[in-house]
Amino acid sequence: MVKKLLIRNGRVICPASGIDSVADVLIEDGRVAAVGEQLSAPGAETLDAAGLVVAPGFIDIHVHLREPGFTHAETIATGSRAAAAGGFTTVCCMPNTNPVNDSATVTAYIVEKARREAVVHVFPIGAITRGSEGEELAAIGSMVAAGAVAISDDGRPVMNARVMRRAMETARVLDIPVIQHCEDLHLSAGGDMHECADSVRLGLRGIPAAAEDVMVARDLLLAELTGARYHVAHISTKNAVAMVAWARRQGLPVTCEATPHHIALDTGQMRPYDSNFKMKPPLRGPEHVEAVIQGIVSGAVDCLATDHAPHAGDDKMQEFERCPFGIIGLETALGVALEVLVHSGRISLNRLVALFTSEPARVIGWKGDQARGALKPGYSGDVTIFHPEYPWTYDVKNSFSKSSNTPFNGRTFRGGPIVTIVSGEIVWKAPGF
């Protein structure tokens, strides 16, 4: 018997279909069956979404699930539950695990482990180079055959331009994006925070914005040389945003993502020496934050991604200079994005939904059976239902993540996820709904 779920009376926002109206969404057998007014679906389980926004399932193309190898910080199971609680139905996990996901074996392990234990769709991102060491290309074709949807050495850049060129040539033929962690390691060496008056005052070594900029500049030239789809991860500087916009005007297939924390926080809001504010790229100065937001407004920035980076308490409970970079972000992404982008009047709710759905789907380029990011018949039956206004306070003690490294603990948001539906199954509901 075909399983049906009818979501009724919600404000359906599907940017890819141009829908923004009160309607019903019917999911049958794990796929979107219909979107329309007063749909009839005998025998369907129904969900009343009156007063709520019904959107395609959110997609996060940049998370760290830490499995295999670092399961004390996160697992595919716990990370996927945190994703569901954040309204995400699909996540792409970076390869900096142990072992690094640089072979079909590891890719297949993640795919299989996710199939058994994850509550959302998990797509691995394969490494660009063996061990993400930047020297020798990984088994890219085999990883793609095993389920990888992109390649990246995230956590590290590919410093060798020749290696990056070969990776781009390979990716172009495989039609996958190359996702670069843009950081010139020589310029950033030893740095703990954005290089600015605050870093000097606090006696912390700075990471100049130029460390990101020079790598973006180099890679854009390589993208032109190779014709590859090139994606800048966690963009954070005004020059990088400007360069990506320039490249796109040249007709290059270049995209970029911004994280919620890079648009919500700047160096002035850091609690000095609090490791929950230590991430890469580092929190930048206000002029950079504004440039990234402006990039989202103008369309130069394609999508939002959390860079959810769990680190166990022991790892983060250290002196600022010693603790690792990164914060968790899946459960706060929507609340932060609503606050910074929508409630401030910078972008429409429709555009926000696109940033979490159709746009990340376009960056990766899912097709056929994997099509997602829209409420179109035949697409994966993933739906995120959220309230754009209700007040709630984030308490990291209730997080589904195994880690609690976040600067947003205790922050009150206006609007957040209510129900998360993956392939027609309700995988998470906000308490009280």
Place this chain on the structure above:
Amino acid sequence: MGRSLLGIEDLDRAEIERILDRAVAFQPHGGPNFAKVNTCTGMMVVNAFFENSTRTRSSFEIAAHRLGADTLSITAAGSSVAKGESLVDTLNTLAAMRPSVIVMRHQASGAPHFLARHLSTPIINAGDGTHEHPTQALLDARTILDRLGRLEGLRVAIIGDIQHSRVARSNVFLLSKFGASVVLCGPPTLLPREMAQLAPGVELEYDMRRAVRDANVIMMLRVQLERIHEPPMQAGEYFRFYGLRQEHVELAHPDVIVMHPGPMNRGREISSEVADSQRSMILNQVENGVPVRMAVLERTLLW
């Protein structure tokens, strides 16, 4: 519960003056001995030095003893940190032994701030990474006051490896609060432009002769090679352009005093001729360390 001293930046001028005034009472005043007072009898001062230090640790120990407090010193090599225990766990263990104060030096900037968020025991920062060294700035201020009688309106040239100097930062914060003008001078690789924004009245100068001109105080700093990952300039060239020599002293105010927080490298940042001259306050600084730290310990334990 006493009050932590994590840095000069957060202290207001009145509180600094109170410490400096109290320190006068503990000075030897020409006699052979520091005043022995027993205002802190029965209290326990833990000196937790996770980075090598002789003069600061000794100075704090002597200060504590003069106040009648008991002391316990631990160093990184001899602590559980060396066995892999985290800093928080090590200090939590110590705090459970109920010390009255933890005096802490650490190679990481902000380490005392990090601990102050997790411990209820007051912490005195005895130098954290490249951030602050508050008691050094206080003893420097005491030394300047002893010799020149004021801080306001002075021109103080701080010369050397500014970027890596916690002494420079704390002195900038303190001197600025008192209306001194501070000239920071060093090679561009060791003097970031953002330093000009540290506090009001700070200017940057890359030419040493211009920096010392009419200066009332010349404060020399050591090049902290252990914190530098590439040489700022060749050693010989460094002394040529940023080493303090008699010719520089002659450009300064006639009553100029020369200071150095030590350890001092003769021939690298300062000539022996200047270091041993009548202008040199280097040993006065060391001497003032004890009364100033007595005042700081008292502030934490009693005020």
